[in-house]
Amino acid sequence: MRYAMAIDTKKCVGCGDCVVACQIENNVPTGYCRDWVTESVVGTYPQLELELRSERCNHCENAPCVRCCPTGASHIVEGGVVLVTPEMCIGCGACIESCPYDARYSHPDGHVDKCTFCIHRVREGKQPACVSVCPTKCMYFGDLDDPNSEITQLLEKRKWKVLAPEAGTKPHVYYLI
Amino acid sequence: MASRRDFIKISSLGFGGMALGLTACDLFKQTGAALKGGASVFSRVPTYCEVCFWKCAAWAYQNKEGTLVKLEGIENDPHCHGRLCPRGTGGLGMYEDSDRLMTPLIRVTENGQQTYRPASWEEAFDLIERKWKETINTYGPESMALFKHGSSGDHFGTLFKALGSPYSTSPSYAQCRGPREVGFYTTFGSYINSPEPTDIRDTRCLVLIGSHIGENMHNGQVQEMADAIDKGADIITVDPRFSTAASKSTHWLPIKPATDLALLLAWIHVIIEEGWYDKEYVERHTVGFEQLKRHVRNMTPEWAYGITTIKPEQIRETARVMANASPAVIVHPGRHVVWYGDDTQRTRAIAILNALLGSWGRRGGFYFPESKSLPSMEHPPYPKPRWSWDMVMGDKYPLAGSSVSNALVDASIPGMVDEQYRIRSWMVSGTNLPETMPDKQQFLKAVEALDFIVVVDTMPMEITGYADVVLPECTYLERYDSLRSSPGREPSVALRAPAAEPKGDSKPASWMAKELGKRMGLDDFFPYEDYSEVLDWQLKQLGTSLEAMKKVGVKNYERENPYLYMPEGVDWPFNTPSGKIELYSSTLKQYGFDPMPNYVEHPQAPEGFYRLIYGRAPAHTFSRTSNNPYLSDLMKENALWVNPKVAKLWGLEKGQKIWLKNQDDVVSSFPIKVRVTERIRWDSVYMVHGFGHQRKELTRAYGRGASDTEMITNVMVDPIMGGTGMRGNFVTFILEDPKEIG
Numbered sequence: 001m002r003y004a005m006a007i008d009t010k011k012c013v014g015c016g017d018c019v020v021a022c023q024i025e026n027n028v029p030t031g032y033c034r035d036w037v038t039e040s041v042v043g044t045y046p047q048l049e050l051e052l053r054s055e056r057c058n059h060c061e062n063a064p065c066v067r068c069c070p071t072g073a074s075h076i077v078e079g080g081v082v083l084v085t086p087e088m089c090i091g092c093g094a095c096i097e098s099c100p101y102d103a104r105y106s107h108p109d110g111h112v113d114k115c116t117f118c119i120h121r122v123r124e125g126k127q128p129a130c131v132s133v134c135p136t137k138c139m140y141f142g143d144l145d146d147p148n149s150e151i152t153q154l155l156e157k158r159k160w161k162v163l164a165p166e167a168g169t170k171p172h173v174y175y176l177i
Numbered sequence: 178m179a180s181r182r183d184f185i186k187i188s189s190l191g192f193g194g195m196a197l198g199l200t201a202c203d204l205f206k207q208t209g210a211a212l213k214g215g216a217s218v219f220s221r222v223p224t225y226c227e228v229c230f231w232k233c234a235a236w237a238y239q240n241k242e243g244t245l246v247k248l249e250g251i252e253n254d255p256h257c258h259g260r261l262c263p264r265g266t267g268g269l270g271m272y273e274d275s276d277r278l279m280t281p282l283i284r285v286t287e288n289g290q291q292t293y294r295p296a297s298w299e300e301a302f303d304l305i306e307r308k309w310k311e312t313i314n315t316y317g318p319e320s321m322a323l324f325k326h327g328s329s330g331d332h333f334g335t336l337f338k339a340l341g342s343p344y345s346t347s348p349s350y351a352q353c354r355g356p357r358e359v360g361f362y363t364t365f366g367s368y369i370n371s372p373e374p375t376d377i378r379d380t381r382c383l384v385l386i387g388s389h390i391g392e393n394m395h396n397g398q399v400q401e402m403a404d405a406i407d408k409g410a411d412i413i414t415v416d417p418r419f420s421t422a423a424s425k426s427t428h429w430l431p432i433k434p435a436t437d438l439a440l441l442l443a444w445i446h447v448i449i450e451e452g453w454y455d456k457e458y459v460e461r462h463t464v465g466f467e468q469l470k471r472h473v474r475n476m477t478p479e480w481a482y483g484i485t486t487i488k489p490e491q492i493r494e495t496a497r498v499m500a501n502a503s504p505a506v507i508v509h510p511g512r513h514v515v516w517y518g519d520d521t522q523r524t525r526a527i528a529i530l531n532a533l534l535g536s537w538g539r540r541g542g543f544y545f546p547e548s549k550s551l552p553s554m555e556h557p558p559y560p561k562p563r564w565s566w567d568m569v570m571g572d573k574y575p576l577a578g579s580s581v582s583n584a585l586v587d588a589s590i591p592g593m594v595d596e597q598y599r600i601r602s603w604m605v606s607g608t609n610l611p612e613t614m615p616d617k618q619q620f621l622k623a624v625e626a627l628d629f630i631v632v633v634d635t636m637p638m639e640i641t642g643y644a645d646v647v648l649p650e651c652t653y654l655e656r657y658d659s660l661r662s663s664p665g666r667e668p669s670v671a672l673r674a675p676a677a678e679p680k681g682d683s684k685p686a687s688w689m690a691k692e693l694g695k696r697m698g699l700d701d702f703f704p705y706e707d708y709s710e711v712l713d714w715q716l717k718q719l720g721t722s723l724e725a726m727k728k729v730g731v732k733n734y735e736r737e738n739p740y741l742y743m744p745e746g747v748d749w750p751f752n753t754p755s756g757k758i759e760l761y762s763s764t765l766k767q768y769g770f771d772p773m774p775n776y777v778e779h780p781q782a783p784e785g786f787y788r789l790i791y792g793r794a795p796a797h798t799f800s801r802t803s804n805n806p807y808l809s810d811l812m813k814e815n816a817l818w819v820n821p822k823v824a825k826l827w828g829l830e831k832g833q834k835i836w837l838k839n840q841d842d843v844v845s846s847f848p849i850k851v852r853v854t855e856r857i858r859w860d861s862v863y864m865v866h867g868f869g870h871q872r873k874e875l876t877r878a879y880g881r882g883a884s885d886t887e888m889i890t891n892v893m894v895d896p897i898m899g900g901t902g903m904r905g906n907f908v909t910f911i912l913e914d915p916k917e918i919g
Contacts, residue, residue: 011403013391013421015795016811017263023807024247024269027213030810041419045820045855046431050424120215129215133249135260135396136403 002061002144003079003117004172005131006151006160007054011138014039014052018130018139025118025129032105034115035130051177054130054139057082057103057115058163058171065095065104073112079143080172081119086111100167117141144172183291214247216240222676223251223730225661227327227653228264228271229798230349230371231396232661233257234731235265237654237676245272245654245677254731255397255665256372262394263796267807271635271652272677276804276876278637278649279681293647298684298692301646306696308629308645309340312602318342319562320601322585326608328658328673329633329650329686333606336690339702341560343568344600346580348613356900357510359576360524363762365537366752368578370546370664375507377401380541382411382502384495386437386527388511391421393793395512411498415440418790418818418863419856428495434788434861435517435779435904436485441526442776443481444496446473448533451493453500455535462749463532465761465773472773484776503534505541518893518902521576522774525762529774532758538743545743546664547736552718554711556702569594574899575768581899583892586614589623602629606686607650609638612800612867615889615903633686636804637874650686651679657687657708660715666741668734670719672712672726770897779893779905781860786840786907787823788861791885800867800886803878814882816852818863824853827910836911837883841890844915846871849883862908 014037022028022035035056042049059082066074066082073088074095084095084104089111096104096112107113118128122141126132131139142151151174158176165171218238225234226248234254238247248268252259261268281301282293296304312320318341323333326347334345350358358368377383378401390398402425405412412426415437423429432440448454449470459466478489499506508530514520536542566580569588574581587593589600614620624630624643632644641647654676661671679685687708694703705711713723721732743749753759766772782788796802796812803809817837819829829835834848847869857863868882893902 010425011406013394013399013403013425013795015263015391015394015399017261017266017795019811020263020267020807021214023810024214024266025212026215030806033810041855043855045419045858046429048419048424048429048855050419050421050856052421052424118215120212133260133266135257135262135394135399137260137400138403 001079002172003059003081003122004142004144004151004174005117005128006140006154006174006176008138008140008176009051009053010176011136012052012054013136014054015135017133017135018054021129021133022115025121026116028113029108032107032113034113053175055101055103055163056130056173057117058101058169058173059115059117060172061170062168064098064100064167064169068094068098070094077119079117079122081117082114083116083119084112084114086113100164100169101171214238216246218246222674223671223727224248224654224673224676225256225671226261226265226268228268228802229394230327231256232663232671233261233265233396234661234671235261235268236730239676245269251671251730253733254671255667255669255733256663257396258400260396260400262396262399263811264394264798264802264808265396267796267802267805267811268654270805270807272654272680273806274636274804276637276874277635277652277680277683278641278647279683280649281682282644282647284645298682301648302692302696305631305646305693309602309697312628313340316599316601317563318560319564320599322346322589322600322603324348324582324585324603324605324608324610326606328653329606331659332686332690333604333633335702336694336699337604338559339694339699340697341562343562343564343566344580344585346566346582346585348582348608348610350579351577351581351583351899352515352613352615352901353513355577355579355581355898356514356520356895357512357524357527358578359521359898361510361528362578363521363576363753363764364525364528364532364759369510372397372663372665373510373512374544374546374664375509376505376541376544377507378404379505380405380410380502380507381505382413382499382507384413384415384499384506384508385422385426386415386441386509386511387516388509389416389420389422389792391425392795393512394795411502413495413498417858417861418792420792428491428498430487430491430495431858433484433486434790434858435781436776438519438523438526438774439476439481439484439776440487440492441523441530442473442476442774443478443485443492444499445469445526445530445533446476447478447493447496448500448530449473451496451500453496453503454533455503458504458535459533462751463758463760464755465759469529469760469773476776484778499534502541504536504539506534506536507531507542508534508536515895515900516902516904517779518895518900518905519777520895520900520902521897522771525765526774529760532760537758538749540742544666544741545738546666547668547738548664549662549668549670549719549734551660551662551670551715554704554714556704564598569598569600570899574895574897576764577898583614583616583619583894583901584899586619586623589627590619591626601627603627604631604633605640605644606633609634609640609800611639611643612884612886615886615892615901617887618890633689635683636801637872638801639871642872648689649681649683650689651683655679655683656685657712658685660712667736669731670734671731672716672723674709674727765897768897782907783840786909788904789839789885789888789906789908790861790863790904791866792863794865797865797867800870803867803870803881804875806877809877809881812865813877814850815865815868816850816882818852818854818857820857820859821853821855822859823862824851827912829853829910836915837888837908838911839888839890840907843888843890844911845869845883845887847880847883848914
């Protein structure tokens with residue numbers, strides 16, 4: 001089982017519903033976020049292209065944050081989901097430094113925090129909060145090891161990219177382009 | 178000289194920061210739970226969202242302590258299909274906001290200073306009763322006006338009708354979508370209304386004229402646009418700004434601002450001259466085709482190129498794309514269409530283009546919506562006012578289909594209207610007039626002259642500072658309201674039930690209207706103790722009940738009228754004077770207006786100035802959400818979009834704070850950060866509406882960003898229906914703090 005997310009940049013309007021839903025679902029304190037929207041513009045007026053991306057922890061197969069964690073707080077669970085155990089985290093920040101996606105932040109309670117792929121929901125058979133609210137249905141979550149899953153099929157059919165492939169992290173968040 | 182009505186800052190009284198109990202966040206920290214919305218939920222109550230006018234139906238979830246923890250869309254709701262937008266999801270913040278109004282306030286003068294004192298409901302109602310009775314006894318109920326927006330307006334609307342006032346007005350007409358209603362009504366004999374009956378889901382071509390779906394999160398439309406993208410529909414976007422919608426489009430026409438009508442006429446020209454129109458449809462259903470053909474004969478793409486800067490081949494190509502998709506094509510009527518004062522004519526051109534493409538009443542074009550009509554409980558007939566709402570307008574705006582808010586502001590100013598018709602007293606509910614109405618000077622003159630102003634709101638918005646009495650309303654999550662009966666592909670009814678106790682001493686509008694009604698001797702118009710009784714009665718007439726509706730939230734009905742689309746080969750009756758689609762409008766002709774649209778040149782920016790274009794961000798609704806804890810976290814302030822060429826000329830850098838000055842020398846109260854971006858033309862600047870709040874008691878919104886409304890002092894009023902065109906304002910930049918320059 002390899003959980004992954006695919007986000008269709010052709011449909012995303014960058015509304016930020018994923019961000020609000022995550023904050024409320026996971027009680028992320030005001031001023032912090034586990035996911036966010038990035039806008040990149042290429043070209044000069046009027047030859048322009050715009051890409052909006054909902055970004056978060058990439059739940060890398062080769063996760064530098066897990067490798068560099070001195071206490072084992074950062075660890076990998078079922079489906080390849082990368083988690084942080086707050087009680088084990090000493091807040092050293094090594095994982096924050098090591099993440100090429102800048103996906104982690106220091107929670108005011110003293111531990112590091114980040115996206116969990118809403119594993120508590122996934123275990124109940126639900127979609128992550130961000131995926132379940134998205135008005136444009138541009139986000140897909142599923143198991144890459146299941147050839148019949150929507151995400152596997154989309155990745156076969158559509159062109160896609162991952163962020164910072166040069167980092168060699170084997171990320172599990174894909175962008176359909 | 179001291180004003181009779183000083184703008185009072187409520188925070189000076191310490192209400193702004195009044196914390197009532199723990200927020201949900203605090204609760205979870207104390208209990209050590211890591212999740213909020215994700216924590217186990219124990220119960221849910223249906224509601225429909227009040228953060229914008231789209232009114233998506235939602236479940237409000239409570240945890241085992243009974244605290245409201247999250248909102249989620251209701252699956253079978255045709256407005257949202259189970260998915261709220263960021264504002265709907267963050268609607269929880271409306272309830273949690275610690276800056277909410279918590280008690281009635283009465284204006285008093287202490288030591289020569291005007292201020293508010295907290296009051297009981299009894300005292301507040303005593304004062305309102307006395308002042309209203311004085312006004313009505315002296316000038317009649319026709320001197321009272323209600324300004325409203327949203328669900329609370331229904332209850333006060335009943336109160337004002339019962340009082341015998343002819344004025345119940347919503348700025349959403351003349352400050353927003355009024356022109357398109359008249360433009361489409363004079364053409365098809367039907368209004369567009371809300372939600373728009375655009376069949377985006379099944380369209381093959383969607384044309385957006387300055388309409389930025391995706392940034393305006395009109396949820397159902399955004400969802401359907403995403404579906405259309407999935408299905409490979411063409412999207413043509415006309416916008417001087419590379420909007421999100423433009424970036425999703427197959428064709429983007431980066432038009433010179435204020436010239437859209439020339440482009441529309443050129444499209445009409447091409448489609449007629451090339452014979453690309455739906456011939457059978459036009460022959461069967463329209464009148465005035467020959468006149469239209471003659472009218473646009475010289476309005477070639479080459480003519481339009483000189484005006485719009487859109488190349489002739491691009492105009493022809495996009496016309497071809499529309500024609501290929503016909504009749505599954507939508508030239509979108511837009512929503513906020515009050516731009517240049519000729520907006521009815523521009524939306525008429527849009528309607529005409531749709532008629533030529535045969536999209537009205539066709540799959541993938543515009544469908545015929547149906548709604549469930551709600552039974553109303555019996556009450557005495559409303560008294561007949563001595564004159565109707567259009568009296569204050571004289572011969573102006575003959576085709577206004579609803580009262581024109583700006584005309585009512587004018588009619589409140591001495592000398593602007595015959596003295597006997599002057600409006601003396603306002604009630605304002607759910608609309609932040611100083612940020613909604615352009616031309617603040619007129620607003621201030623009216624406020625100064627009025628005898629009495631009652632303001633109802635959940636938050637200490639700017640308008641509350643002008644009130645004699647402020648009534649704190651509880652949020653939509655704490656009250657029952659009218660059933661939502663919305664027009665759509667299928668009729669749908671949704672319930673709003675309270676999911677939490679009202680915070681502080683805030684109360685629902687249904688209760689306020691009833692109590693005020695009692696005091697004015699109008700008990701019979703409010704046949705309920707609690708509004709839930711009305712809902713239960715109505716729902717029982719509809720074959721269900723309040724209890725049953727609480728379990729489902731939304732009930733969709735089968736259509737009674739089978740015609741979602743027009744049947745083929747039938748002469749469809751249109752509600753126009755000719756009974757046909759009027760390409761040539763006999764109504765407009767009769768009132769002395771152009772029966773077919775003409776392009777009129779609008780002023781362009783003087784040297785060193787840039788046209789001010791404003792719009793929406795998906796995180797916010799008007800000025801009402803900028804203090805919402807979740808939504809302000811998502812977007813704290815607006816920025817001024819400036820083209821890199823312009824930035825270079827002025828030496829502006831990303832993030833630099835500058836002040837704006839408009840053509841009438843009005844300077845912005847607050848600075849705004851510069852956003853240098855290729856996404857905007859060099860002759861224009863862009864900012865999101867609704868920021869630059871003046872009230873310190875809006876602790877998250879105060880002084881963040883700048884207010885576009887403040888810069889809108891040149892208002893071009895549509896002579897046909899009174900819409901206030903707001904896009905004819907130009908701004909320049911002030912790089913140093915003007916207060917320090919002096």
